[in-house]
Amino acid sequence: MHRHSAKFNFPDRPTWPxxxxxxxxxxxxxxxxxxxxxxxxxxxxxxFKIPQSTVMLGTNFENPSLRWTKVTDIEKIxxxxxxxxxxxxxxxxxxxxxxxxxxxPDLSDVGPLFLDEFINYIIRNNxxxxxxxxxxxxxxxxxxxxxxxxGTVMLDSSSVKDTVPTRITGWKFETANGNPRVCTAxxxxxxxxxxxHKTGEGSSSVSSDEQYDTDPTxxxxxxxxxKDAGDVAQLFADxxxxxxxxxxxxxKFDESVYTQEDYSKGTTVLLDQVEARWKQFCACLCKDxxxxxxxxxxxxxxxxxxxxxxxxxxxxxxxxPGIKRKSSLETFWKVFRLVFERATSxxxxxxxxxxxxxxxxxxxxxxxxSWEGREKSTMFVExxxxxxxxxxxxxxxxxxxxxxxxxxxxxxxxxxLTANRPxxxxxxxxxxxxxxLLRDPQGGPHRIVIEFKxxxxxxxxxxxDENTYILPEIxxxxxxxxxxxxxxxxxxxxxxxxxxxxxxxxxTSAEQLPRLHIRDGCNELPLLLDPALADVPVFRQTExxxxxxxxxxxxxxxxxxxxxxxxxxxIITGFRQVARPYSLRYGAGKALDNSGAVSxxxxxxxxxxxxxxxxxxxxxxxxxxxxxxxxIRGLNPDDDIMHAAxxxxxxxxxxxxxxxxxxxxxSVNEWPEISVLIQRRDELRQQLxxxxxxxxxxxxxxxxxxxxxxxxxxxxxxxxxxxxxxQQKYDQEQPMLEVQRQLSETKxxxxxxxxxxxxxxxxxxxxxxxxxxxxxxxPTLDQEMCRRTEAIDAVAAYCQFEEGITxxxxxxxxxxxxxxERGFLDNQKPESEAEVPTKSASPLENAIQSxxxxxxxxxxxICVGQQNLALKxxxxxxxSHGDVSKHIKRKHLQNLASSTVIACNVCDKRFxxxxxxxxxASDSHSTVTGPLWRTVSx
Numbered sequence: 005m006h007r008h009s010a011k012f013n014f015p016d017r018p019t020w021p022x023x024x025x026x027x028x029x030x031x032x033x034x035x036x037x038x039x040x041x042x043x044x045x046x047x048x049x050x051x052f053k054i055p056q057s058t059v060m061l062g063t064n065f066e067n068p069s070l071r072w073t074k075v076t077d078i079e080k081i082x083x084x085x086x087x088x089x090x091x092x093x094x095x096x097x098x099x100x101x102x103x104x105x106x107x108x109p110d111l112s113d114v115g116p117l118f119l120d121e122f123i124n125y126i127i128r129n130n131x132x133x134x135x136x137x138x139x140x141x142x143x144x145x146x147x148x149x150x151x152x153x154x155g156t157v158m159l160d161s162s163s164v165k166d167t168v169p170t171r172i173t174g175w176k177f178e179t180a181n182g183n184p185r186v187c188t189a190x191x192x193x194x195x196x197x198x199x200x201h202k203t204g205e206g207s208s209s210v211s212s213d214e215q216y217d218t219d220p221t222x223x224x225x226x227x228x229x230x231k232d233a234g235d236v237a238q239l240f241a242d243x244x245x246x247x248x249x250x251x252x253x254x255x256k257f258d259e260s261v262y263t264q265e266d267y268s269k270g271t272t273v274l275l276d277q278v279e280a281r282w283k284q285f286c287a288c289l290c291k292d293x294x295x296x297x298x299x300x301x302x303x304x305x306x307x308x309x310x311x312x313x314x315x316x317x318x319x320x321x322x323x324x325p326g327i328k329r330k331s332s333l334e335t336f337w338k339v340f341r342l343v344f345e346r347a348t349s350x351x352x353x354x355x356x357x358x359x360x361x362x363x364x365x366x367x368x369x370x371x372x373x374s375w376e377g378r379e380k381s382t383m384f385v386e387x388x389x390x391x392x393x394x395x396x397x398x399x400x401x402x403x404x405x406x407x408x409x410x411x412x413x414x415x416x417x418x419x420x421l422t423a424n425r426p427x428x429x430x431x432x433x434x435x436x437x438x439x440x441l442l443r444d445p446q447g448g449p450h451r452i453v454i455e456f457k458x459x460x461x462x463x464x465x466x467x468x469d470e471n472t473y474i475l476p477e478i479x480x481x482x483x484x485x486x487x488x489x490x491x492x493x494x495x496x497x498x499x500x501x502x503x504x505x506x507x508x509x510x511x512t513s514a515e516q517l518p519r520l521h522i523r524d525g526c527n528e529l530p531l532l533l534d535p536a537l538a539d540v541p542v543f544r545q546t547e548x549x550x551x552x553x554x555x556x557x558x559x560x561x562x563x564x565x566x567x568x569x570x571x572x573x574x575i576i577t578g579f580r581q582v583a584r585p586y587s588l589r590y591g592a593g594k595a596l597d598n599s600g601a602v603s604x605x606x607x608x609x610x611x612x613x614x615x616x617x618x619x620x621x622x623x624x625x626x627x628x629x630x631x632x633x634x635x636i637r638g639l640n641p642d643d644d645i646m647h648a649a650x651x652x653x654x655x656x657x658x659x660x661x662x663x664x665x666x667x668x669x670x671s672v673n674e675w676p677e678i679s680v681l682i683q684r685r686d687e688l689r690q691q692l693x694x695x696x697x698x699x700x701x702x703x704x705x706x707x708x709x710x711x712x713x714x715x716x717x718x719x720x721x722x723x724x725x726x727x728x729x730x731q732q733k734y735d736q737e738q739p740m741l742e743v744q745r746q747l748s749e750t751k752x753x754x755x756x757x758x759x760x761x762x763x764x765x766x767x768x769x770x771x772x773x774x775x776x777x778x779x780x781x782x783p784t785l786d787q788e789m790c791r792r793t794e795a796i797d798a799v800a801a802y803c804q805f806e807e808g809i810t811x812x813x814x815x816x817x818x819x820x821x822x823x824x825e826r827g828f829l830d831n832q833k834p835e836s837e838a839e840v841p842t843k844s845a846s847p848l849e850n851a852i853q854s855x856x857x858x859x860x861x862x863x864x865x866i867c868v869g870q871q872n873l874a875l876k877x878x879x880x881x882x883x884s885h886g887d888v889s890k891h892i893k894r895k896h897l898q899n900l901a902s903s904t905v906i907a908c909n910v911c912d913k914r915f916x917x918x919x920x921x922x923x924x925a926s927d928s929h930s931t932v933t934g935p936l937w938r939t940v941s942x
Contacts, residue, residue, distance in 0.1 A: 022047075022134055027186055030135075031177040033122065035184040037115030044176035046090050046138035048101075051151045062089055062104045062158075064141070070159035071147075073102060091137040093123060098137060109139060138174060149173060260349075267342075275346060278339045285311055297348055302356065306363050312336060313371045321710070323717060330368040331377045337364060381579075382594055382625050383587040385486070387652040388420045392485040394577045397774050399766060401572050404546050404553045406769065406805035407498070411543050411561065412569055414491040419585060421488065422473045423592035423611050424458050426585035430561055431460035434501060435538035437492070441529040442476070443522050449785060450522060450529075452477040452489055471609065480781045480788055484795050490777070493517075494799025495542065496533070503532040514796035518789045550896050550906050550921075551870050553806050575662050580655035580735070587652070593623045625650070659738075661730045664723055668730075672722035681715040767874050769805040773798045804872055847879040855910060855929050860885045865929040866896050869909030885932070892925075892933045 027045075034040040054060065054075045061081060062073035087108035088100025098119075126132050146161040176187050267275065285308050286293040296304060313333070318324045327333050337360060341352050368375065383391070392413050403409045418429050438455040456473045477489050484490050493514060496502065502511035511517075511531065522529045543561040546553050566585060574583025589611075596607045597619070604616050613619055629650045631641045648654060672678055688708050692699050699705040766774070776798040782788045848868075855865035862881045867873060882888045897918060906915040911928060915921040925931045 022131065026129060026131065026135075027175060028184075030122075030125070031184040031186045033118070033125065034177045035179045037118035037121070039114045039118050040177040040179065040184075042109050042111060042114065042140060044138045044140050044174060046136045046175075047171075047173045048090075048092050048134055048136045049173065051156065052154065054154070060102045060156075061086065062102060064105070070157055071104075072155065072157055074155035087139070089139055093126060093132045093136075098123070101136075104139065104141070109141065140176060147174075271342075274339055275343050278336065279343045279347075281312060281315075282308065282340070282343065294347070297344060300344070300352065300356065302359050302363065305356070305360060306367070308340075309333065309337065309363065309367055310370075313367060313373075323714075327371075327373065329374045329377065330364065333364055333368060333373060379581065380590055380623075380625050381581040381583060381587045381652055382590040382650070383420065383583065384591045384595065384647070384651045385420065387579075387591070388416060388588065389483060389486060390653050390656070391573055391577055391583065392416055393778070395573050396485065396777060397766075397770075398573070398576050399770075400576050401569075402807050402809055403569070404807070404809050405555060406807050407495075407544075407555050407803040408546065408561075408569075409807070410491055410495060410799055410803055412566070412573070413485070414488060414495065415543065415566065415585075416570075416588065417486060417488045417491065418456070419588040420592055421475070421486075422456065422458075423589055423596060425589060425612075426566065427563055428458040428460055430541075430543050430563060430566065432456065432458065432542045433538065434533050434540050434542060437533065437542070439493075439496070439531040439533070441520055441522060441531065443527045449479060449789075450520070451479070452493075452517070453528075454489060454492060471612075479785075482781060484777045484779075484792075487795075490792065490795045491799055492542075493796045495803060497796065497800040498803035499537065499540075501533050501537050503534050514793045514800070517796075518793065548898065550866065551806075551873075552895050553808075574652075577653075578656040578658045578660060578662075579652050580657070580660065581652050583652070590623055590625065593619060594625065594629075597624070598629075657738075660734055661727065664727055664730075668726060669723055672719055672726060675722055678715065678718050678722060681711065681718055685711050685715060767805070767807065767876075769798075769802050769874075770807070773802045806873065808877075848875065851879045851881075852910065855931070858930060860888075860930045860932075862888060864888055864891055864896075865908070865910050865925070865931060866892060871909070889932050889934065892931065897922075897933060 030045060031040075034043065057078050058075045059078055059081070060073050061076040062071050064071050081103070085107075086103045086105055088102075089104035090102040091098040091100050093099075122137065126135050147158050148161045150157045150159075178185050178187055283293050286296055288311075313327055315324055316326065327336065341357075345351055367373075395409060395413050395416070403412070415426075415429055418424065418432075419426060422429075436457040436459060440453050440455075441450050442453045444451055453474060453476045456475070457470045458473070459470055475488055478487065481487050497511075497513060500509060500512070502509070504510065520529060540558065541560040544556050545559050545561045545565065547556045547559070548554070563585070570583050570585050570587075574581075577583070593607070593611055596602045596610065602610075607619070608614070608616060611619065611623075627650055629646050631643075631646050633639075634641045673682060685708070688704070688711060689696070692704055692708065696705065696708065699708075776791075776795040779791060779795075782791050851861075851863045851868045854861040854863050855868055862883075862885065863879070864882075867878050867880065870878060882891065906918060906921045907913065908915075908921070908924060908928075911924070913924065915924065922933045925933050
């Protein structure tokens with residue numbers, strides 16, 4: 005260690021006295037021996053004299069990244085915790101004259117002949133007194149060395165200001181395209197421009213011989229130390245950036261990023277799709293897309309649109325829906341204009357735009373496109389009431405988890421009562437909600453007020469200012485199905501979302517709300533939410549758990565999931581028009597426009613429209629909802645009948661076909677297109693043989709999978725087309741048949757007209773939900789508060805209920821799930837007499853006893869242990885042991901998330917891996933759950 009101390013007192017070198025030829029040769033040597041990533045070369049130099057029995061020891065720091073090397077007493081150093089940092093060649097070999105904290109990096113990848121070749125090279129070229137070997141590791145970029153009293157600081161050059169580089173002190177090498185490359189100066193010495201910083205060149209007035217005397221230097225005066233401390237503080241100031249930061253920012257500035265428009269993710273995807281079509285078109289014509297953009301003409305645009313109309317297959321051979329309306333072709337052309345603008349930063353000439361109108365008309369006639377635009381289905385508040393009631397009470401549509409049924413109802417309410425876009429509602433977080441108890445200025449009971457801020461609105465040209473929507477509670481509300489307070493408060497109580505006091509929950513149920521009051525001198529009582537849930541979405545998607553279906557804690561419900569829900573509920577309601585989430589925004593906008601209490605400017609603010617023309621062109625329905633004849637004649641306009649004539653519920657018909665029967669669904673297999681696909685599939689399966697799993701990964705297996713997907717898609721299209729034909733036939737024939745029946749005074753027998761439908765019995769949580777939400781207003785205030793409280797509690801309870809998924813079996817194969825009081829059907833015989841539960845016990849006790857005995861049970865022990873599950877599902881008895889295994893595999897073990905807690909509630913045990921849980925099922929519950937190689941999916 006003392007030998008390392010004597011080696012630091014080298015002479016200072018104002019320049020780099022090594023020829024570039026040697027640097028190039030050393031770069032080749034370092035890269036050839038795979039040493040460039042760990043080792044570099046260093047200019048052997050010194051800055052000041054260090055006392056005897058001391059050594060220069062470096063330590064690395066972060067934020068900012070730097071290495072501080074200071075004079076350290078040898079006696080205070082643990083040799084096992086340091087390593088050599090810079091080595092110089094002496095008569096005794098390579099000797100470190102600077103040390104570094106930490107272990108030596110792994111040098112096993114460096115070639116074994118590297119050190120011998122390096123030493124021979126510097127000896128042969130008389131470089132032993134100039135070049136040393138350095139272990140890299142402080143930073144990857146350019147480093148600047150600052151000289152302090154009895155120490156140095158090495159930090160990133162971009163973090164240093166008010167200095168100028170004076171000389172290069174270190175180099176590193178790398179490989180670029182297989183060739184050795186000398187990097188820019190890895191380490192340089194930086195001198196302060198203020199003049200107060202001491203350097204090796206001008207820090208002392210003594211001669212060079214005196215400067216390198218072996219005696220220790222005298223300490224500087226206090227004034228100089230204060231100046232140095234001020235310089236260092238200026239270098240590491242946190243309140244500003246260094247000049248190098250702004251120089252690099254200016255050099256790397258990309259102006260093209262700011263010449264493009266800001267589009268949403270969905271719009272960007274659409275632009276990319278049209279751009280891909282353009283590139284495919286140019287590749288088909290053997291032309292360059294960029295050059296064709298520069299010389300755009302009507303001829304090439306006409307050909308491009310004509311090809312787009314003729315396309316039938318897309319990526320990977322997928323069938324395209326095609327362009328069927330003239331309005332869709334116009335939209336395609338508008339998107340292409342944006343693609344052109346994004347690629348060239350210029351707009352298409354006005355002359356070409358005018359000519360393209362005629363081109364689109366000609367192409368629409370050529371390809372027989374429909375000139376009628378898609379009908380805007382406007383959902384008014386009367387329609388919204390019917391839809392929410394259907395969503396609450398229907399059993400034809402299940403949502404997997406009860407919370408999703410509540411989320412759908414809340415979405416319909418917020419979208420229909422605030423006129424917001426669907427995605428803005430779905431992106432609602434708990435931090436956007438404020439709940440408070442407000443004093444009634446008219447002296448009535450205190451009112452619950454909920455305030456919403458929709459942050460994620462349409463972000464064209466940047467984020468918009470947030471609107472705050474205030475929804476006060478309606479006392480004696482005639483319909484709780486349109487009360488966002490009931491549904492949102494139910495979700496809040498289900499999530500236990502109210503703020504805690506010293507870790508203890510304060511608000512836990514709705515029955516506490518009527519007991520709250522506002523202190524004298526105050527006008528409100530805020531009901532604060534838990535800050536830990538600030539970024540948690542209100543509308544969340546489901547995830548698979550061991551118990552079945554659970555609710556995610558952080559994943560937002562996507563629009564792609566919500567859209568089919570709204571369409572399905574619209575079909576079940578009996579609407580002839582297609583119900584869409586945007587139908588609610590159309591209806592709310594129309595109601596605002598008809599209201600005399602809302603001006604055009606306020607309506608534009610509510611709907612985030614920059615101009616009234618947006619509402620007129622895209623939102624206002626073309627159906628005139630005013631009685632013009634009565635108005636012109638000066639008669640009563642009769643707004644009620646006109647409003648009834650324009651709403652969606654006018655077309656409700658519960659007898660209109662909503663789905664195909666089993667025979668109708670099977671009949672599509674006889675269609676020519678599908679028959680050919682079935683024949684091809686059967687021939688390919690016959691060639692492959694059974695089982696198909698033996699052919700996984702082969703080209704034949706991939707062809708079989710693609711053919712299967714194509715067949716399924718063809719069947720789905722055929723079923724949709726058949727259902728559409730039946731609905732059109734019903735719409736054309738049924739009205740006149742009804743007229744004929746009424747004129748002939750024929751009375752239909754109820755048993756004949758009633759259709760045989762599958763009607764599932766309502767579960768108890770849903771019965772309670774329907775009863776509490778559809779109850780009429782109470783005559784007294786106390787009873788009304790009780791009505792609201794019970795409705796909120798019913799919503800909160802249903803948010804914890806797992807209702808299962810919609811049955812996908814054909815209608816003639818659907819069997820009503822019935823479990824007898826004894827846990828199995830009366831006409832079903834158990835597989836063994838040992839499995840017959842005792843008749844004196846309850847069904848749940850029988851099921852628990854069955855899954856704890858040493859014979860294979862006909863019950864699912866996972867369902868039996870779920871206390872929150874409905875009793876009928878907990879004690880459900882299966883037909884065979886194989887059905888139990890299939891049930892556990894499909895419902896409980898499939899698609900488990902990595903964070904799922906695997907527990908057996910019957911035995912109160914937890915497991916880290918699924919395979920351990922499966923072994924427990926086999927050993928403790930005599931239940932086979934499949935091979936013991938499954939692990940939780942990552």
